[in-house]
Amino acid sequence: MKVSPDLSTSELSQQTAQRYSLPQGLVGLPQHKSFEIVQVPDQEPFLWMKLSGPEPLNFLVLEPTGLIADYELELFDEDAEFLGIQDSTDASVLNIVTLRNNNPADATVNLAGPVIINRRTGVAKQCILANYFKYSAYHRLVGESS
Numbered sequence: 001m002k003v004s005p006d007l008s009t010s011e012l013s014q015q016t017a018q019r020y021s022l023p024q025g026l027v028g029l030p031q032h033k034s035f036e037i038v039q040v041p042d043q044e045p046f047l048w049m050k051l052s053g054p055e056p057l058n059f060l061v062l063e064p065t066g067l068i069a070d071y072e073l074e075l076f077d078e079d080a081e082f083l084g085i086q087d088s089t090d091a092s093v094l095n096i097v098t099l100r101n102n103n104p105a106d107a108t109v110n111l112a113g114p115v116i117i118n119r120r121t122g123v124a125k126q127c128i129l130a131n132y133f134k135y136s137a138y139h140r141l142v143g144e145s146s
Contacts, residue, residue, distance in 0.1 A: 020117055020124045022051075027113060027126050032057065035124070037094070046097065049115070060097040062109065068095075068139070071111060074130040083118045083125055092117040097141070105142050111135035 018037050025032045032053035039047055045067060049059040064071050073093060075085070085091050094115040100106035112132040117124040129135065 020122045022124050022126075024125055025053075026051070026115070029053070029057070037061070047094070049094065049096070060099070061094040061115070062097055064093055064095050064109075064111070064114075067141075068109070068111065071135070072131070073114065073116075075116065075127055076130045079116070079125060079127045083116060083123055084121055085116070085118055090118055090120055092119050098138075107141045108136075108138040109141055110137045111139045112137045 019034060020037070021034055023033060024030060029051065032051040034052045036050045036052075037047050038050055045062050047061050047063070049061045051057040051059070073091075075083075075091075080086075083091070094117065095109045095111060096113075096115070098108050098110070100108070112135045113126055113128050115124055115126045
């Protein structure tokens, strides 16, 4: 799932960033308790998720709105409660992108396990969707989904 960035950490640090709390870490990375989202203008619609922790990690992410047709997220009640989400407008969604063989044409996005952020509190969690069976963790961004 990890993507090696084209930009160095120092170059990413020079961009505008927003910091979020990630109390449970990401799946498989529980030691990373916070992150920043960095927007690099010439790389839109992609964003960088810079995880804070024992070793810095950077992931390529995107907001699915307008890019993924018919993407309807259903959270488990426990996840919505943990995040304090009372209304769909409270939530912001990020999906982690994976580049295979450094080839953008082979890029996939994890639709089954998005990172959900409470816009009001800045608390985030990687959630397995209640309707995960409708989506792939390896949805192709270009061409047919796998």
